[in-house]
């Protein structure tokens with residue numbers, strides 16, 4: 147899992163504006179909500195990106211985050227190439243890195259169904275908590291503005307907010323389809339009492355979250371034999 151985290155930190159280090167770089171690196175390396183007493187149950191590195199819909203396995207949040215960063219930097223280039231719209235790379239990279247980071251506070255392990263589920267005692271959605279934490283850490287307002295636009299609740303006022311919003315939708319949709327495709331094939335294991343959510347998490351922990359979808363479009367028997375070894379975990 148260190149592999150993806152190192153990539154995320156590398157992207158944060160590539161931000162040229164010092165105030166944006168510092169706050170982004172600070173949150174990425176110390177992802178704590180400093181204005182709350184509540185503690186997370188699941189760690190940042192273990193968290194899914196969503197408990198059921200997409201990237202629902204251990205490390206799924208890291209995988210979705212690098213997916214959104216990689217898509218955002220490419221969408222930024224395409225938007226300039228095709229539409230002549232110039233977007234600030236620092237803001238795009240920082241907002242992509244930070245947009246979902248406090249999701250791990252929202253979840254707990256699901257002992258019955260396998261995988262993760264929302265915490266019953268949690269009230270602060272990640273799109274609010276990142277804004278609170280950015281403000282608390284003295285982030286520049288231009289960064290707060292872009293991050294606030296990523297989830298698409300307000301009309302867009304920046305091209306950077308729109309770019310990261312599109313990258314987020316793309317990667318969530320991609321993850322959703324890959325997961326449905328993979329789970330369709332893992333149903334064979336489910337019949338043997340081997341939980342598909344559990345095996346995806348076991349594979350992510352042992353080989354890295356970036357390996358989970360590698361065989362999504364391979365034949366069922368290939369997928370089953372690849373995942374069967376994680377049934378015991």
Ligand SMILES: [Fe+2]
Nearest residue numbers: 245246272297
């Ligand atoms: Fe989100």
Ligand SMILES: [Fe+2]
Nearest residue numbers: 210245246314
């Ligand atoms: Fe996201």
